[in-house]
Amino acid sequence: MDVQAYLAERARLVDEALERVLVPSEAVPARLHTAMRHLVFPGGKRIRPAFAFAAAEAVGAPPERALPAATAVELVHTYSLIHDDLPCMDDDDERRGRPTVHVAFGESTAVLAGDALLALAFEVLASERREPARALLALRALAEAAGPRRLVGGQLDDLASEPERATTEAILGVHRRKTAALIEAALVGGACLAGADAGALERLSRFGARIGVAFQIADDLLDGERDEPCSLVARLGESAARERAKALLAEALDELEPFGGSADPLRELARFAVGRDR
Amino acid sequence: MDVQAYLAERARLVDEALERVLVPSEAVPARLHTAMRHLVFPGGKRIRPAFAFAAAEAVGAPPERALPAATAVELVHTYSLIHDDLPCMDDDDERRGRPTVHVAFGESTAVLAGDALLALAFEVLASERREPARALLALRALAEAAGPRRLVGGQLDDLASEPERATTEAILGVHRRKTAALIEAALVGGACLAGADAGALERLSRFGARIGVAFQIADDLLDGERDEPCSLVARLGESAARERAKALLAEALDELEPFGGSADPLRELARFAVGRDR
Numbered sequence: 001m002d003v004q005a006y007l008a009e010r011a012r013l014v015d016e017a018l019e020r021v022l023v024p025s026e027a028v029p030a031r032l033h034t035a036m037r038h039l040v041f042p043g044g045k046r047i048r049p050a051f052a053f054a055a056a057e058a059v060g061a062p063p064e065r066a067l068p069a070a071t072a073v074e075l076v077h078t079y080s081l082i083h084d085d086l087p088c089m090d091d092d093d094e095r096r097g098r099p100t101v102h103v104a105f106g107e108s109t110a111v112l113a114g115d116a117l118l119a120l121a122f123e124v125l126a127s128e129r130r131e132p133a134r135a136l137l138a139l140r141a142l143a144e145a146a147g148p149r150r151l152v153g154g155q156l157d158d159l160a161s162e163p164e165r166a167t168t169e170a171i172l173g174v175h176r177r178k179t180a181a182l183i184e185a186a187l188v189g190g191a192c193l194a195g196a197d198a199g200a201l202e203r204l205s206r207f208g209a210r211i212g213v214a215f216q217i218a219d220d221l222l223d224g225e226r227d228e229p230c231s232l233v234a235r236l237g238e239s240a241a242r243e244r245a246k247a248l249l250a251e252a253l254d255e256l257e258p259f260g261g262s263a264d265p266l267r268e269l270a271r272f273a274v275g276r277d278r
Numbered sequence: 279m280d281v282q283a284y285l286a287e288r289a290r291l292v293d294e295a296l297e298r299v300l301v302p303s304e305a306v307p308a309r310l311h312t313a314m315r316h317l318v319f320p321g322g323k324r325i326r327p328a329f330a331f332a333a334a335e336a337v338g339a340p341p342e343r344a345l346p347a348a349t350a351v352e353l354v355h356t357y358s359l360i361h362d363d364l365p366c367m368d369d370d371d372e373r374r375g376r377p378t379v380h381v382a383f384g385e386s387t388a389v390l391a392g393d394a395l396l397a398l399a400f401e402v403l404a405s406e407r408r409e410p411a412r413a414l415l416a417l418r419a420l421a422e423a424a425g426p427r428r429l430v431g432g433q434l435d436d437l438a439s440e441p442e443r444a445t446t447e448a449i450l451g452v453h454r455r456k457t458a459a460l461i462e463a464a465l466v467g468g469a470c471l472a473g474a475d476a477g478a479l480e481r482l483s484r485f486g487a488r489i490g491v492a493f494q495i496a497d498d499l500l501d502g503e504r505d506e507p508c509s510l511v512a513r514l515g516e517s518a519a520r521e522r523a524k525a526l527l528a529e530a531l532d533e534l535e536p537f538g539g540s541a542d543p544l545r546e547l548a549r550f551a552v553g554r555d556r
Contacts, residue, residue, distance in 0.1 A: 088385035126418035143401035
């Protein structure tokens with residue numbers, strides 16, 4: 001399987017949906033809608049949506065079934081990047097080679113654009129009326145992932161962590177909440193909309209928890225994050241961090257065994273997400 | 279009916295629910311959970327939850343049926359106050375006689391506490407499993423109210439409005455989106471969970487749109503908002519603003535006619551919300 005081609009094809013699917021659900025830039029207030037679109041388009045590799053699509057395929061459904069979950073997760077991801085970049089957080093001026101939203105549109109608009117993307121994510125999932133009970137379950141998984149116990153709590157601990165005091169366990173705790181939770185929600189949400197049973201959802205959840213942490217380690221390896229307080233690369237060194245990511249990948253892939261060949265896209269995505277540093 | 283006693287009784291209901299759904303202050307990260315609770319407790323009059331409860335009663339159901347909607351709307355309201363108070367927005371140091379969240383906990387924690395309250399609101403509604411289709415409808419109404427077309431768009435236009443250029447229509451547009459939308463979502467959400475039919479939901483939606491604007495005018499009259507750019511009191515003068523609020527109240531009450539006596543709590547709440555300046 002050509003994972004790059006798979007990613008590009010799935011990115012097109014979610015890009016079309018994002019284009020549909022976002023308010024046009026021309027609508028009033030144009031400043032808000034333009035700011036909301038600034039980081040959504042052209043966007044990154046759309047790896048979280050790809051996980052949602054691949055989870056639907058793993059349980060034997062067409063990828064399109066996962067579209068509301070894929071779209072909503074990407075909106076939540078984008079909101080979190082906009083707020084993380086704010087002056088009072090990481091104070092970043094650039095992302096993906098372009099000015100961050102607060103640099104381009106001002107701080108208040110950046111806060112509001114993030115807020116609006118978060119609300120819109122839930123509107124997208126709540127508009128899925130095919131099977132309300134399943135939509136509600138996918139929505140709950142996403143809300144939990146975005147909430148105080150996961151994404152937001154992880155970001156607060158990330159901001160507060162100090163290089164000399166961050167233990168391996170504390171760093172893993174941040175990765176689980178800040179990175180893995182949203183990937184888990186993509187997988188669970190996508191599979192849930194696609195009709196997965198409880199056993200499959202549990203397996204995909206465990207797969208996501210492991211792949212999410214491994215993905216973050218791979219990201220830190222790629223960025224050469226040796227000075228960041230919340231990086232296993234800084235804490236353990238490159239070689240041990242790489243071993244940890246490989247072990248997590250192996251554990252994650254074990255969870256996919258019962259799915260058989262239908263989980264091949266998911267396996268390839270996992271290997272790609274963790275192997276990007278090679 | 280003693281509206282103050284009604285409000286106090288309903289406030290107790292929603293306070294208990296808020297206590298249950300918010301993470302305890304002691305849980306890690308304690309800073310986040312304490313900040314999230316700072317403005318939720320002791321809170322205000324809980325008028326939005328009261329509207330949700332009274333809407334359920336209007337359609338003949340016990341108020342408790344509206345509890346998830348009442349709780350979620352209060353969480354969204356609290357998130358919006360925390361973000362509105364931020365230095366990059368209205369830059370307010372005090373609210374309800376206490377330091378604002380960013381003054382007490384710092385700016386990054388205030389942004390994150392607001393974010394977490396917003397996500398938690400949707401988690402609360404998505405946890406309502408009695409009738410998934412109705413929970414999803416209530417949730418969609420809330421997400422729309424909190425999103426770019428309503429609350430967030432209204433706040434951006436409010437921040438951008440200039441006293442000498444704000445027309446009556448522009449001010450009404452801000453009130454509709456920033457204040458009325460959430461009151462509408464409380465009414466529609468509460469009634470929807472309580473089993474209301476489409477006709478009743480439409481009437482309650484129109485009632486909420488009018489009461490919401492009248493409530494904001496009353497609020498501005500109460501605060502003596504004569505210098506605010508986005509105040510009908512400043513634009514039209516006190517007397518004309520008061521007349522406008524009264525006319526909106528009358529229009530709103532007309533919408534309740536088909537409900538008969540079961541809508542009495544809703545009528546009393548509406549009169550209370552609009553009559554607070556007398």
